[in-house]
Amino acid sequence: MSHKRRSGNAGKRRAQAPVFAALGDATRLSLVARLSVGPPCSISRLTGGSRLTRQAITKHLRVLERAGIVHSVRTGREKRFAFDPRPMEEIKQYLDLVSEQWDQTLTRLKSFVEN
């Protein structure tokens, strides 16, 4: 596997393509939905059964790849795309953390004004 998600470069690229934005598109969401439950797929596989052109699918995959949500795996001459749950898990964990913090802060506000 040649993907280097943890390098500084990849980090920067991901920062420029936020995960939220990558997921804010119906086609990309459906690609993610498909890849998240199945094995890595080639572009032709993903284009079959879709009304979109190979070019359009490629473009969407690139956006997802930049956000780290999918990565490509080369098997022989074929490039296949696989789902990577980590960026979405990271976001969920981050939001859970911020959410938890607000719960505690609001609890302090409550005891402060109810005293």
Next chain:
Amino acid sequence: MSDRIEKRIELKAPVSRVWRALTDYREFGEWFRVKLDGPFVPGEVSRGHITHPGYEHVKWEAVVQKMEPERLFSFTWHPYSVDPKTDYSKETPTLVEFKLEKTAAGTLVLLTESGFDQIPAGRRLEAFRRNDGGWTEQMKNIESYVAQTP
């Protein structure tokens, strides 16, 4: 996937009391655990430092957005800007809004923090790592504080 956090909590205190707790900088500092340099003024930067045990090195900086008496208090800030070596000022801040509504029992507080989609992914992970463990500890502190202060 949602990029905002929404909370609602009902407080047994009149709206005027809650408004003061939110917008008087000294009162805000008490429950938010921050020592602020001066009063909140819409459009101006609010500065200070966190007083929460273990986080005293963390600076507080927010830009006050709206102060509509007894209705809306909002500010923008950089959540989890805990690393003194990182310049967070170039990142798009999140927006924190406190909306107040009068209820039969007191005041309903609606809190929203939005704009997380603009936070660089790398930093989200960093913030998580940095606070993992530390947060579990801190949560216990808060719990005991609340239990001791009825």
